[in-house]
Amino acid sequence: MRLFSIASGSSGNAVFVGEGSTNILIDAGISAKRIKEGLSTIGLSLKDLSAVLITHEHIDHIKGLSVLARQGQMPIYATDGTIGAILSSFSGKGIDPGLFKTVDKDRAFEIGELSCLPIGISHDAADPVSYRFFRAGSADPGHDSSMAVMTDLGTYDDYIVDSLSGVGALLLESNHDVRVLEAGPYPYPLKRRILGRYGHLSNEGCGELLTRLMEKRPGALSQVLLGHLSRENNYPELAFQTVKQIADQYTASHLGKGLQIGIAARDHRSPEIEVK
Ligand SMILES: [Zn+2]
Numbered sequence: 001m002r003l004f005s006i007a008s009g010s011s012g013n014a015v016f017v018g019e020g021s022t023n024i025l026i027d028a029g030i031s032a033k034r035i036k037e038g039l040s041t042i043g044l045s046l047k048d049l050s051a052v053l054i055t056h057e058h059i060d061h062i063k064g065l066s067v068l069a070r071q072g073q074m075p076i077y078a079t080d081g082t083i084g085a086i087l088s089s090f091s092g093k094g095i096d097p098g099l100f101k102t103v104d105k106d107r108a109f110e111i112g113e114l115s116c117l118p119i120g121i122s123h124d125a126a127d128p129v130s131y132r133f134f135r136a137g138s139a140d141p142g143h144d145s146s147m148a149v150m151t152d153l154g155t156y157d158d159y160i161v162d163s164l165s166g167v168g169a170l171l172l173e174s175n176h177d178v179r180v181l182e183a184g185p186y187p188y189p190l191k192r193r194i195l196g197r198y199g200h201l202s203n204e205g206c207g208e209l210l211t212r213l214m215e216k217r218p219g220a221l222s223q224v225l226l227g228h229l230s231r232e233n234n235y236p237e238l239a240f241q242t243v244k245q246i247a248d249q250y251t252a253s254h255l256g257k258g259l260q261i262g263i264a265a266r267d268h269r270s271p272e273i274e275v276k
């Protein structure tokens, strides 16, 4: 199973997950043209997409969905609350409502060779979820050969740690550095939103969640891509160093294997991560 992001950040998100001949896109927050360019880097076109999974209705996750759906006519999976919010939004105009399929939190569903598990997250949207992927037939939390995409969460709790327990590789939000955000130019209410329970995960929060996952199932997690980095309140090198330092502290004191950390950039394709 392999995963890479075509784009990641508040200017637009689209992540690819593939297993065998099953090809899934998580979110369509960039133009259909850029999504097609991203797919073409692995020799795929729109007709090869098995489905699009949407995490929530914010514009940076659905901006390209209408054009993509019209061109590809692929099924679109999302929670009921997200579907309603998309269809009543400007970006949802022109999407055939018949393409939507409803998913429920904590109930895995299969698309071809992949089993997809929606995980509820704390974010200021109608009914947001993240997704974890298993090989079809093995949707059992605690399974090492699984991957996940988790961004847009203000906080995490035991439910999130349990839901991701045993994941082998994931794209995880590392949105901002708290000090850079606090000192930066954003208006106070926006700073409060980002830092709040329904906002975004900081670099430190990302490192701490990764540590919780390594504690929960030692040896399972081997690769992470840091995603949804803020343009104004973060730097790729700062996110990398902060998360690496926290993760290294854990691996050094527990003789754990090192965590491979990469960056999912805003405007170009990330490296690919993979589980066997
Ligand atoms: Zn977002």
Ligand SMILES: [Zn+2]
Binding pocket: 056, 058, 123, 125, 152
């Ligand atoms: Zn969002």
